[in-house]
Amino acid sequence: MSTKLDQLSSWLKERKITEVECMISDLTGIARGKISPTNKFLDEKGMRLPESVLLQTVTGDYVEDDIYYDLLDEADIDMFCRPDENAAFLIPWALEPTAMVIHDTFDKQGNPIELSPRNILKNILKLYADKGWKPIVAPEMEFYLTKRCSDPDFPLEAPMGRSGRPEVGRQSFSIDAANEFDPLFEDVYDWCEIQGLDLDTLIHEDGPAQMEINFRHGEALHLADQITVFKRTMREASLKHDVAATFMAKPITDQPGSAMHIHQSVVDIKTGKNLFSNADGSMSQLFMNHIGGLQKYIPELLPLFAPNVNSFRRFLPDTSAPVNVEWGEENRTVGLRVPEATPQNRRVENRLAGADANPYLVLAASLLCGYMGMVEDLKPSAPVKGRAYERRNLRLPITIEHALERMEACKAAEKYLGEKFMRGYVAVKRAEHENYKRVISSWEREFLLLSV
Known part of the structure; x- marks a missing residue:
């Protein structure tokens, strides 16, 4: 692990990177994470994020409490995110030299997080x-x-x-x-x-x-x-x-x-x-x-x-x-x-x-x-x-x-x-659909407003 981080450290220093976008993918594919100064990123060798970001919907809401607390720790604990040295990318549009580094997610015992999309793909491979x-x-x-x-x-x-x-x-x-x-x-x-x-x-x-x-x-x-x-x-x-x-x-x-x-x-x-x-x-x-x-x-x-x-x-x-x-x-x-x-x-x-x-x-x-x-x-x-x-x-x-x-x-x-992923994914998509159904569409206003 230290050798891999040394390689990543060299890669960042060679390119004079001053900021690192530390990211994971949520279930939608939205980049979640933190932006860190390069020195802090190298010192901490990763980041911590709440597990709950993996049960967040595209609207920013969460699944129902009974499912939420059944799948996650009630204390809303953190997961541990480790950088993948093979998933480091420059950010050419940034004003300062910046890189994005994709992370893998683990619990405190070192087990891969079951709700993580990247872990799901790695399991299938x-x-x-x-x-x-x-x-x-x-x-x-x-x-x-x-x-x-x-x-x-x-x-x-x-x-x-x-x-x-x-x-x-x-x-x-x-x-x-x-x-x-x-x-x-x-x-x-x-x-x-x-x-x-x-x-x-x-x-x-x-x-x-x-x-x-x-x-x-x-x-x-x-x-x-x-x-x-x-x-x-x-x-x-x-x-x-x-x-x-x-x-x-x-x-x-x-x-x-x-x-x-x-x-x-x-x-x-x-x-x-x-x-x-x-x-x-x-x-x-x-x-x-x-x-x-x-x-x-x-x-x-x-x-x-x-x-x-x-x-x-x-x-x-x-x-x-x-x-x-x-x-x-x-x-x-x-x-x-x-x-x-x-x-x-x-x-x-x-x-x-x-x-x-x-x-x-x-x-x-x-x-x-x-x-x-x-x-x-x-x-x-x-x-x-x-x-x-x-x-x-x-x-x-x-x-x-x-x-x-x-x-x-x-x-x-x-x-x-995995049961946890299947339940979590279905719950997130149902929560999003319930949110969608609350919105009155332009079609309804156009054809029903003065006709029914």
């Missing part, structure tokens, strides 16, 4: 490692650029680009439309290079000023850290250029939603061979089992892929998002697409997760579903050829209430995720 397997993932992040607006009652609008005009119509894959925001994305790429993020391509998606950034394939924990850093980076660069970036799953009415597509495969740790392909290049039985696990368990764990009430608006009819767990080769209308690839690069693309999902939890959930398929020898359905949007088999839950009920009842996943 250990399941693979114990089998001699290593998952490889490549996330794709969709998001919208919008005009800055301080009033949440106003619908979001496309921002002005370099031409001085907002986008109209669909501009999918348009290079010129993406170039409207060149100065912004030049900063994004510069900042991400400084931070060591493995960005690949930039694509203009279907919606007005909707973009997609692809990450190069790699190790799941490192990429979850990178997504966490990237989302903060994208927001900061947007603010610098007087626009806003949102990763909401469905921010604009009648426009496509934003997804987090996850390409995933599994290799043998010793040989590096892709376990999804046989020696003759055909699809392996483990590949079929992996898809079978995704089909069976994604609907059971959907709140980890679609965590908010807004997430389920992506799954409405005619929204261009997949609405089931069908699979097929080179088919973007299914939830589980198998892209054309060489045997060594064979993978499945999970197209169901929203861009609003916590990166640690959604990668953990997607890999866990596939893992359970592999160890339970699950068989997938027949692959779909042609359009799959209207297929009624293998449908997803259509509301967050139904999805939370199914997750709560999924004992097979609880075995791996």
Whole structure:
């Protein structure tokens, strides 16, 4: 441990860092933590935070008292947060030399905190490692650029680009439309290079000023850290250029939603061979089992892929998002697409997760579903050829209430995720939904105010 901290200390001193943002991810994916002078950070070798931040909702509220005190110590004790020397990133937009260091969380006995999203992902990766397997993932992040607006009652609008005009119509894959925001994305790429993020391509998606950034394939924990850093980076660069970036799953009415597509495969740790392909290049039985696990368990764990009430608006009819767990080769209308690839690069693309999902939890959930398929020898359905949007088999839950009920009842996943995490996560999402239901929407005011 001391050697690792010495490495981190050298890294900070070489870059003349004066402040360190010490952070953990809560269940939503919000960065929680403390900002510390570098000297104090190195002296204390970590930080302490109340355990309760892991049961905090996106609105800042907490779960009901009976669940809260059942899952946490009544004294509201601290957890111990230790820096991960492999998760240190520069903050290029800060006025002073600043770094962000992601921490892992432990109780006072040194046990990993069960409610921690990063610990959940590490637990799932250990399941693979114990089998001699290593998952490889490549996330794709969709998001919208919008005009800055301080009033949440106003619908979001496309921002002005370099031409001085907002986008109209669909501009999918348009290079010129993406170039409207060149100065912004030049900063994004510069900042991400400084931070060591493995960005690949930039694509203009279907919606007005909707973009997609692809990450190069790699190790799941490192990429979850990178997504966490990237989302903060994208927001900061947007603010610098007087626009806003949102990763909401469905921010604009009648426009496509934003997804987090996850390409995933599994290799043998010793040989590096892709376990999804046989020696003759055909699809392996483990590949079929992996898809079978995704089909069976994604609907059971959907709140980890679609965590908010807004997430389920992506799954409405005619929204261009997949609405089931069908699979097929080179088919973007299914939830589980198998892209054309060489045997060594064979993978499945999970197209169901929203861009609003916590990166640690959604990668953990997607890999866990596939893992359970592999160890339970699950068989997938027949692959779909042609359009799959209207297929009624293998449908997803259509509301967050139904999805939370199914997750709560999924004992097979609880075995791996832990009872405490399952109860805590469901409780947080229910508390958020209760808060949502108290808000009167503009639709109700528009159509009911003077009509009923």
